[in-house]
Amino acid sequence: MDSTRKPISLILNSSTIGAFGMETISHSATRTPTAAPSKARVPLIRRLTPSTRSTRARTAVNNLESIELPILIAINESKSMSPKVGICIIDPNTSKLTITEIVDSQTYVRTVHKINMYSMHKVDIIVPLSFSKPTKTNLMKILEQNLIDDTRLMLVPKNLFRSEAAGKSLLLENVTDSDKSFLSTELNQRHFALCATCAAINYMKQRKDNLFIHEKFNVSYEASESTAFIDMNTVKSLELIENNVDPKKGLSLLKFLDSTMTKMGHRLLRSNILQPLTNGPSLTARFEAVQELMNKEGTLLEVHEHMNFCADLDKLFSFLSKKPKETIDVVSDQKINNVILLKQSMTMCRQLGADLSSCTSNLLVKVRETFQHPDVAATLQLIKQNINEDCSWANRPIELRNQQCYAVKSGMNGLLDASRQLHNSLIEDILTIADDLGAKHELAIEAKFDTNRGFHLKIKENAANMINELPPVFINRTRKNRFINCTTLEIAKLNSRMENAYSEILIMSGQTVDELLSNCKNFVSTYFMISEATALLDLICGFAANAEKHGNYVKPEFSSSTMIRQARHPILETLVKKKFVANDIVAMPETSRMQIITGPNMSGKSVYLSQIPLISIMAQIGSFVPASYAKLAIYRSIYARISNDTDKPNMSSFSSEMSEMAFILNNADKDSLIIIDELGRASSYTDGFAISLASLEHLVELRSICFMCTHFTDLPKVMHLKQGVLEQYMKCEQEETNPRSASGKTRLKMNFELTKGVNWISGYGISMVRSTGTFPQSVIKDAEDISELIKVSKKKKFQSSVGQLNGIRKRNIILDVYQTLQEVVRRKDMTDDELLGTLQAIECTSVERLSKLIGTSVNDDDDETEDESDGDGENSDLLAHKTTETGDLYVSDHNKNVQNGNVKLIDEEEYLLDFGSA
Ligand SMILES: Nc1ncnc2c1ncn2[C@@H]1O[C@H](COP(=O)(O)OP(=O)(O)OP(=O)(O)O)[C@@H](O)[C@H]1O
Structure with a gap:
């Protein structure tokens, strides 16, 4: 498990509506389970590519995407030459609270980089007032200069950053029980990070719009030393996250590597690319897991299939960790949706646990243990008592509504069952009317349902002006592509009655759903671990799929x-x-x-x-x-x-x-x-x-x-x-x-x-331009003549400087060998074989350099020819200038190294004299 995160034991502790024939509707209305995904053998790679992500999974994810709340970042620092910056980041959308402490430089690159990691979201930053008064601190100035458009930087009273102890106790109030022990070990001595945490939680509590909506946070400590630093220029230059030419469709490393099936896996991949790990054992554990999944193709396939239907667990579980008063206004259909998704997620855990049953690598064993946590079984038991067994997430609006209506077990409330029957019969009436209208007017009419309009009619338009020629019974006509959407008075009335019946069903299901969700809150810490385990498994599976796909990748x-x-x-x-x-x-x-x-x-x-x-x-x-x-x-x-x-x-x-x-x-x-x-x-x-x-x-x-x-x-x-x-x-x-x-x-x-x-x-530039055929011939000819002239002038100048140059070169080679040997002597981590190899390499390169030097003085002309490839006469001047005028620079540099070195092998003067003679 990555050391950047908590140990895993802690983290992981139909037919179309046109054929909307009565059959389809009444069939599903009588609680037919949604068809299980087909297990037909399709070649592995095709089935593992991201394109296999089902739209069902996407709809499940979208359902959880409500209005995005700003991420809060509190920053605090110690003032010294290498300042320590404490940062607390709270993402109210996923209830994640991340703490980190960075030893930064005076340019605060690491701090800015950390903030920029969240650049795709709206961000609020709070810093103590003392950052700006009486004078602006360096960090404040740098933050102001580097903020991205959507970021707000706010100064807050210093007392919000009260103390380490206050930060710790606020954290303990808001973390799950399993996180408490982790906090006391990981956060020891993290004074600045804890003060920032104190400020972040206090600020959220005090805000008028009350963003403090969670009872519990999913807390993690990110040790800055266990991740590598990549600045934003590098991220852009290497196209790690986004293609520079075509940001939407072009390839970037993220897009190239992204074979993840879940939103959590995608987020983990993105944050890993921006902050690669530096912890060898964590990486080795990942490689072993990837290798094992590559060897077990069946397991990889099953895991991918089961994860294909996974909702955004971070957001789902974030809903469960909210305070009760924050969820009181949430409309009942959303709550029912969350129950359906929770059921599906826990079922997925079971399946994934079983899929990984034969895995032996440490990481996969820990992931499996998380999926097999007793809280998963307890949740499923609670769900079983209250929710229909075949209730599952559906993609199509009418199917989802059907699942919502029949989510709570029948027989628990007589009125609920009666409302369901009414709802069903109203739908059947609407479908019968649609069929009758089609037959009567000889039109291809389909009854269609969507969440905004409810039931309405869809007529295939055959003639351009048909919309005006329809019989007056069809009202509210609008044209969409080659179809006319409309309704009739009778259908509108039935629709409205059906909506009333649906609202009654939601209200009557509400009590059972609320009770169930409140009981599930007890397992929130396990849910957070499940979310992280799923993300990690998804990432590992993605790597295994990529390696399989490309065929010629190796384990580093x-x-x-x-x-x-x-x-x-x-x-x-x-x-x-x-x-x-x-x-x-x-x-x-x-x-x-x-x-x-x-x-x-x-x-x-x-x-x-x-x-x-x-x-x-x-x-x-x-x-x-x-x-x-x-x-x-x-x-x-x-x-x-x-x-x-x-x-x-x-x-x-x-x-x-x-x-x-x-x-x-x-x-x-x-x-x-x-x-x-x-x-x-x-x-x-x-x-x-x-x-x-x-x-x-x-x-x-x-x-x-x-x-x-x-x-x-x-x-x-x-x-x-x-x-x-x-x-x-x-x-x-x-x-x-x-x-x-x-x-x-x-x-x-x-x-x-x-x-x-x-x-x-030489002359490759001109040759290339010639090959393009775009330049006028006369210009190319002139360019060749000019290039010739430069070569002649350069040859004369070069010959005069080569003699001086070689004396200094020889001296430098020997000085370099001495310096390198000193460094090798100082290194304690080498085995005998490595030492021998290194010494041989040093010997080899030194001899090669000396013999090359001798070759240079013999073949001055050759050397010069190479210089000509630059097509620049002043360059050899510059070379001679540097080595004659500042030739001492090398010597004095080396003297400095010898003097400062831990090992003094020979007397400095004697050493220099030796070089004089050399
Ligand atoms: N190892 C390779 N194998 C096959 N094709 C390659 C390889 N390396 C580069 N190419 C092809 O050559 C093209 C030019 O490569 P590249 O941009 O690295 O050249 P360059 O030497 O940096 O050029 P310049 O000096 O003009 O910037 C690439 O777009 C690619 O199509």
Whole structure:
């Protein structure tokens, strides 16, 4: 079970109306059970896809969707350099109360992220008055700047945030008994979170419109350290929740992975994608459960079938946890609906419990135990005593009304039975009249029922002006598509009598239903656990179904470094017409924590880059991943900077790019995964290159795992001399377009294969433009001439700087080796094998780098040719400038590391002297 949540023991503790012949109606009126879902063998995948969700289930869900109340968030904080922010979130729609405490930075990114998680709802935020007076706190300013349109930020008296003890006692008054022990353990020392809880509950109690409608809350504590942080820019860039081009129909990770059958499962998937887990054991438990369900295809199929008819349990059980006075005005038909849904939910629990009977993985066993909780049997017993056995949810309005009328057991109240008979005979009269009218006027007439109009007639229109030609007996005529809706005086009268009989039935059923619901309130804590267990089971089943569907997914493992063999982009691999080319993803903190990927346009760099965080997120929510083997590090934060044109009207492309990059540089750490898809392209070449180089150097020092793709081919040439940096490129081949043509032009054939080294193909930009055939030939010719001139000028400048450069490069390689060895010595968590492997990798890369360096000085010309691919003369200037003028920078940086290091192996001066001679 996820550690973000409470332990599972706690959480889980007809025919058409046209054929509305008498038969259909009187048949169902005599309480024929709704037909059970067909169990015909349809191929597994087709039956498990979301499209198999029945409309019945949707109607059951919709029934519970009343007016959406705003979510309340109370925020409180400690003032220090790394502030602690206590947050309490109450969702009155689902009676969920979530408490969390975040250790944030001065930019409060995590706090803002937490609030943004609720951006799809209306949100009210309360903060103490002291946030604004006498001066505005940083948090207040940041909240004001980052609020989404529908959010209200309110200052409330400080005394609402009274004290930790007050918060605790308010909580204890409003949680179920099973939650009490959990609160005393989990919430110890959570001062700020408890003060925020105190404020949230007090505020709800004091509001004039009285939003404090629940007797009990479903409380959970979300430890911020057990979830990974993904900022909103990254969520958007990676299209985790919504497609950027077509938000409604386009694919996002959420849409792609969503094979859930229930609203609770969907909500859990969404919140998991926004906050992947960092708790290895919880994830391993999920993987085991997914694997077991994949192995037991029958179980998976049965579970999916039984969950297909599941209502939104959060909302249903939220109704049951409301105070009695809050439900007194709720119309009786809604209460009866809730009883029918409760019956159906408890029956589903039984079925799911039986479906999982042979499961042995820990998570599924705990889920099963929840479904088999004695309270489920007790609820079913109560329902059995009062509600007709074959009463169930129905989709069609007339069937649902029938179920409502016959919900309460017959024989309990004589008057109720009489009203039912009257109701029935009135319906039969209406149907007879409809048939007679059809025969008399030779029209295709159907009697139709809907909740707003009651019974009325539907006539198929044959001629355009038929609506005016109908006999006067048909009144209130309206046209809808190719039908005319109307009624007759007689039917209207019968309809009104039928409605009266229906109201009497509801009133007479009301007492039994109220009593039943009030008895069921005793089991509310179990119901909350059932809701969470259903969500989790749904999520796991969805993952199992996805893995089955795609066929070539693997179960990930977790380790300190990442090694994914034959990784594929989960979404793109299903979309590309040709075969998707898989690539390995290997990232070791010591040897390849920074990878710079070059390659021509359209060579697959961005696709490779974005598949890395997508696979990591999938693994960190418990899903299998698209690869042949996957061992992943657990990342605590994931950042993506992808060059999209800015959608912020008040920001230039450059400032948007820089603000995103600044955010990463200020927040990333050694447990971060970063992808950067081109940086500095919105400014001059020199500035773009300089900013990119400086940013990469900073990230190497931070020891984050970073993948960057760029068209600045000098970047890997400078950076690859640093320990932990690896240069890779997307391989492609140059092909003659037409061997007989005098132009001898070539075109690029993309292999989409990631290869070690730096892209060596030049002029790919011009070649690509030529292949589009859209540019005038003269412009392309000029571009080629200019490119030639730049190459010649660049060659001269480059030769003068190479000599100086190589001395410094050699020195840096040896310094890097020393520094890396120091870090390896400091690490205590390595096994002998891992240590040996790491040392071999360090040896290998160092020797390779030194031999490459020797090759560089011999093949200066080759190097230069690569530089030319940038088509920029000033770049080699810049490279020389940086390494000669700031060459000491590397040395002084290393000195600093040696001085500050825990292990002092050699004297610093002697060390530097050694390098002088080297
Ligand atoms: N591994 C792959 N296998 C098959 N097709 C791929 C693969 N990677 C990318 N493609 C195809 O190539 C197209 C271009 O890929 P991508 O956008 O990653 O190129 P790029 O190198 O980032 O281009 P640019 O430098 O112009 O941004 C994709 O839209 C996709 O159709």
